[in-house]
Amino acid sequence: MRHAARTDATMVEVMKALRAVGCSVLYIKLPLDLLVCHRKETMLVEVKEEGGRLTKAQEAFLETWPGRVHVVRGPLEAVAAVIGKEAMA
Numbered sequence: 778m779r780h781a782a783r784t785d786a787t788m789v790e791v792m793k794a795l796r797a798v799g800c801s802v803l804y805i806k807l808p809l810d811l812l813v814c815h816r817k818e819t820m821l822v823e824v825k826e827e828g829g830r831l832t833k834a835q836e837a838f839l840e841t842w843p844g845r846v847h848v849v850r851g852p853l854e855a856v857a858a859v860i861g862k863e864a865m866a
Contacts, residue, residue, distance in 0.1 A: 787824055787826060787850075787851060787852075788804070788810060788811075788824050790851070790852045791811070791822070791824050791849065791851065791852050791855045792804070792811065793852070794852035794853070794855055794856050795811075795813055795815075795822075795852075795855055795856060795859060798815075798856055798859075798860055799815065799816075800813050800814060800815045800859060800860075801813070801814040801815075808821075808834070808835060808838040808842075809821040809822065809823040809835065809838070809846065810822060810823050810824045811823075811824065813859055815859050815860055818845070819844070819845075820844065820845035820846060820847060820859065821842070821844065821845070821846045821847075822846070822847045822848075822849060822855060822858070822859070823835065823846070823847070823848045823849070824849055824850075824855070825848055825849070825850055826850065827850055829850075831848065847859065
């Protein structure tokens with residue numbers, strides 16, 4: 778399977794999972810993949826495949842960004858990061 782196809786599939790699953798728990802999700806691509814809002818708290822989420830790395834531009838952005846950011850590798854990790862592991866129990 779092409780790398781881009783896997784990434785797209787993972788992104789779709791992450792977006793579905795976040796929406797299923799009540800998040801608003803917007804695909805913005807740059808500087809990171811997603812803009813997510815949960816209970817009036819907004820954050821950025823970057824979706825990476827296993828072994829995927831941030832680009833140099835993303836690393837530089839994260840060094841200066843003061844807000845909440847999560848780098849996730851799948852839908853369960855995304856939900857846990859955004860709503861908290863305790864809420865998933």
